[in-house]
Amino acid sequence: MDRPMPKFAFSIMSAMFKVRDFLFSPRDLLEEAGLAPGFQVLDYGCGPGGYVVDAADMIGEEGKVYALDIHPLAIRQVQKIAEKRQLTNIETIHSDCDTRLPDASLDVVLLYDVFHMLDGRSSILAELHRVLKEDGVLSFNDPHMSKDNAVSGVTGNQLFRLSSEGRKTLSFSKA
Numbered sequence: 001m002d003r004p005m006p007k008f009a010f011s012i013m014s015a016m017f018k019v020r021d022f023l024f025s026p027r028d029l030l031e032e033a034g035l036a037p038g039f040q041v042l043d044y045g046c047g048p049g050g051y052v053v054d055a056a057d058m059i060g061e062e063g064k065v066y067a068l069d070i071h072p073l074a075i076r077q078v079q080k081i082a083e084k085r086q087l088t089n090i091e092t093i094h095s096d097c098d099t100r101l102p103d104a105s106l107d108v109v110l111l112y113d114v115f116h117m118l119d120g121r122s123s124i125l126a127e128l129h130r131v132l133k134e135d136g137v138l139s140f141n142d143p144h145m146s147k148d149n150a151v152s153g154v155t156g157n158q159l160f161r162l163s164s165e166g167r168k169t170l171s172f173s174k175a
Contacts, residue, residue, distance in 0.1 A: 004071040011073075013047065027054045029112060032166035033139035035059055039107040042066045042099060044128065045114030046092075049078040055110070056087045066101065068093040097124050101131045109138045115153060116144040122157050129159040129174060137163070138172040 004010070030051060035041060035058040043051050046067035055065045067078045067090060075092045082090040093099060097120065109128050118124055128138060138160055142150055150170060154160050160172040 004073075007073065010048075010071055025054075026051045027058075029139070029141055029168050030054050030058055030110075032169040033108050033110060033137060033171070035108060038062045040064050040066075040105055041108045041110065042068060042101070042106050042128075042131065043110045043112075044068050044124075045070075045111070045118070046078055047071075047074050047114070049074070049081045051110060051112060052078055052081060052090055053085060053087070056082075056089050059089065061089055063089055065090045066093055066099065066106075067091070068095055068099060070094070070096040096120075097127055099127060099131050103130055104133045104136075106131050107133060107136050109136070111138060111154075112141045113143065115140065115142045115150065121153060125154065125157055125159055132174060134174060136174070140170040140172060141168055 035055060037060040039059045040063060041055055041059060043055065043065060046052060046069045049067060052065050052067050059065065069075055072094060075094045078090065078092050109132055132138060138154070140150060140154060147170070151162050154172050155162060158175055161175045162170060163173040164171040
């Protein structure tokens with residue numbers, strides 16, 4: 001996706017994600033990602049922020065969740081969540097690719113339910129590879145893709161390799 005979806009579509013998607021998050025705990029995916037206190041985490045394509053609260057809780061005040069999205073409504077929604085809950089360990093990034101984060105600065109990148117919509121996947125994966133620490137994890141979940149398509153999509157440029165498979169996520173490490 002090289003430009004934000006229309007406001008109406010974003011509102012519908014946000015409502016659907018609220019239902020999803022009510023039925024299936026976002027924390028289950030985050031636990032598979034191995035989030036721990038002090039971690040630096042990027043939620044790439046954060047949308048309305050379904051994972052940011054649990055991620056912020058799991059990494060604690062000494063950690064940081066960077067919530068990145070191309071849609072200004074997503075950024076505003078995450079900022080409102082952080083403000084309402086007084087979460088000082090969440091920072092938003094309005095971008096379609098460039099994180100503006102230092103090299104090798106992240107412990108985990110969350111790539112949840114967004115990969116199927118991305119244009120320019122090679123550039124995005126290169127950016128995620130750049131900001132991920134050598135022992136970092138790219139945690140992947142996209143119910144719109146088969147496992148084979150997901151694995152080939154992430155590993156095709158040879159920057160990442162599949163390192164483990166959880167019940168709900170695939171974990172990739174730097175190749």
